[in-house]
Amino acid sequence: MRIECFKQPPMPAKRLAKAHIRDCYVALQYLLRGDKTMAPIQFTVEETRGFRVPYAWPHDSCQIIINALTPTSEDTFSFALIAHLGAEVMESCEKDVARAVKFAHQVNLPFLAINRGHGSVSALGTFRNGILIKLNNLVSIDIAADGKSAVLGGGVYTDLLLATLAKENKVAATGGCGCVGIAGPGLGGGFGFYQGYAGLMADNFIEMDVVTADGSEIKVSESSNPDLYWAMRGAGQNFGIVTKFRYKIFDYPNGPNIFHATYHFTQDKLESLFEHLNSLLDNGTLPKDVNAYVVLRSKPLISPRASRTRESQNYESHPVFVYHLYYFGTGEQATPYIQPILDLGPISTSHASFPYKDVSHKSFQASVGDPTCAAGISTKTRFPVGLKTYNVSTNRQIYDLFEDMITTTPALATSFVQFEAFPMQAVKAVDPASTAYAHRHDDILVALSTQYSHSPSTFAAATKYGQQARQLFISGARPLQFNAYSNYANGDETLEQIYGYEPWRLEKLKRLKRKWDPEGRFGYFNPIVG
Numbered sequence: 001m002r003i004e005c006f007k008q009p010p011m012p013a014k015r016l017a018k019a020h021i022r023d024c025y026v027a028l029q030y031l032l033r034g035d036k037t038m039a040p041i042q043f044t045v046e047e048t049r050g051f052r053v054p055y056a057w058p059h060d061s062c063q064i065i066i067n068a069l070t071p072t073s074e075d076t077f078s079f080a081l082i083a084h085l086g087a088e089v090m091e092s093c094e095k096d097v098a099r100a101v102k103f104a105h106q107v108n109l110p111f112l113a114i115n116r117g118h119g120s121v122s123a124l125g126t127f128r129n130g131i132l133i134k135l136n137n138l139v140s141i142d143i144a145a146d147g148k149s150a151v152l153g154g155g156v157y158t159d160l161l162l163a164t165l166a167k168e169n170k171v172a173a174t175g176g177c178g179c180v181g182i183a184g185p186g187l188g189g190g191f192g193f194y195q196g197y198a199g200l201m202a203d204n205f206i207e208m209d210v211v212t213a214d215g216s217e218i219k220v221s222e223s224s225n226p227d228l229y230w231a232m233r234g235a236g237q238n239f240g241i242v243t244k245f246r247y248k249i250f251d252y253p254n255g256p257n258i259f260h261a262t263y264h265f266t267q268d269k270l271e272s273l274f275e276h277l278n279s280l281l282d283n284g285t286l287p288k289d290v291n292a293y294v295v296l297r298s299k300p301l302i303s304p305r306a307s308r309t310r311e312s313q314n315y316e317s318h319p320v321f322v323y324h325l326y327y328f329g330t331g332e333q334a335t336p337y338i339q340p341i342l343d344l345g346p347i348s349t350s351h352a353s354f355p356y357k358d359v360s361h362k363s364f365q366a367s368v369g370d371p372t373c374a375a376g377i378s379t380k381t382r383f384p385v386g387l388k389t390y391n392v393s394t395n396r397q398i399y400d401l402f403e404d405m406i407t408t409t410p411a412l413a414t415s416f417v418q419f420e421a422f423p424m425q426a427v428k429a430v431d432p433a434s435t436a437y438a439h440r441h442d443d444i445l446v447a448l449s450t451q452y453s454h455s456p457s458t459f460a461a462a463t464k465y466g467q468q469a470r471q472l473f474i475s476g477a478r479p480l481q482f483n484a485y486s487n488y489a490n491g492d493e494t495l496e497q498i499y500g501y502e503p504w505r506l507e508k509l510k511r512l513k514r515k516w517d518p519e520g521r522f523g524y525f526n527p528i529v530g
Contacts, residue, residue: 102215122491178360179373187236196288196423234437386442394476438500
């Protein structure tokens with residue numbers, strides 16, 4: 001569907017002139033109210049077929065795209081349906097982000113800014129009848145002369161950043177998926193392979209250009225609006241839109257390559273596998289060159305290059321644990337970490353070294369263009385819990401629950417359980433009180449991640465199993481406290497569970513929310529209320 005945005009021409013003119021962006025924003029006001037007759041511009045000439053989107057037109061040095069938010073893949077929709085679902089505006093100039101927010105504020109329309117669109121918090125699904133501001137085009141990268149930082153556009157994503165930095169033999173803290181943005185995950189904390197050296201992604205923001213709830217454009221740093229600088233690093237989705245930011249970059253720790261090993265284990269090795277992982281993690285002292293990431297899933301793909309055992313021929317009848325070991329260095333240097341895993345008896349083994357910039361694609365097919373990153377293929381919900389150590393008995397219960405889920409509800413068969421362990425040295429070196437991120441003491445992140453084609457019955461099943469898995473993890477945790485990682489949060493957690501239990505921390509967040517967003521305009525990502 002496309003909404004073509006033209007000025008109303010005087011009769012009997014035959015050609016339509018493209019409208020100025022300000023006219024189109026005014027027209028959007030009426031469009032979202034369902035009142036076409038009041039719009040000062042004309043939307044297409046094929047009124048009987050509905051409106052088609054997206055349509056892009058130049059505006060000075062910018063390009064603006066308006067798109068209808070649609071729940072299906074049909075080509076045409078009635079005007080009323082477009083008005084109900086809202087409109088989408090893609091900006092390629094920072095100034096137009098502020099302009100869009102100001103317009104939305106003036107006419108009391110809700111708005112939501114996104115980059116790559118991988119958020120799964122349930123509150124995102126409540127956004128209706130508003131303007132979706134897409135930051136995908138803000139992808140500039142300017143490396144500082146001293147090689148210690150780079151200024152990034154708000155739409156920069158992992159694949160792009162790592163590829164650009166690699167040309168200068170540099171690297172930065174990013175998430176594991178190459179198609180996911182930098183600013184978005186960083187605002188909620190931001191885990192990643194490099195955090196043993198660099199800390200959380202949130203710890204690497206030096207300065208931000210932020211558009212606030214009323215459309216004001218401000219600088220945010222340790223010396224400029226320091227209260228907001230504190231809040232943006234851990235709860236930032238509640239306070240503003242980051243259009244540009246200065247970000248720390250580093251030299252490669254052990255050269256540009258990373259060693260990656262993949263091992264598949266059947267359920268009979270569950271106890272020995274997680275006992276080994278607890279020994280490796282050793283109360284949060286996982287070596288900073290090592291990342292240990294395990295996924296429980298149904299029928300995972302085994303590389304044709306992998307070394308297999310005879311038992312691997314029958315692995316497809318039950319869920320399998322896939323253990324990804326990452327090492328910043330060579331395979332030979334990683335030998336002390338490899339042999340104990342081989343001693344456990346995996347059904348398949350795969351070892352490879354490649355440039356770190358390719359880690360998302362090479363290790364688990366999660367780069368731009370890979371199926372994992374395809375837009376709109378499924379609904380995803382997560383139920384995260386932060387842990388200090390693995391409870392092996394709990395993980396056995398999780399396995400049984402997961403097998404029951406995919407057996408009784410085949411629509412959830414592509415779901416998986418994440419067992420994420422990253423090195424924590426640089427994360428714990430940061431004063432917990434210095435940022436809004438509250439869970440630096442957690443060494444492990446686990447979550448049942450459900451994905452499926454949406455239907456009410458499947459959603460209900462996903463919610464039931466997700467909540468059961470979450471409760472199992474919580475009940476087996478030591479100490480017994482439920483911490484939920486903001487970027488993975490389902491949305492039914494309490495503020496304490498997401499933003500921390502210290503009274504001073506929550507009071508500070510609420511006070512800053514009243515100061516910077518008193519009307520709650522940023523209310524679609526674990527919103528701070530009260």
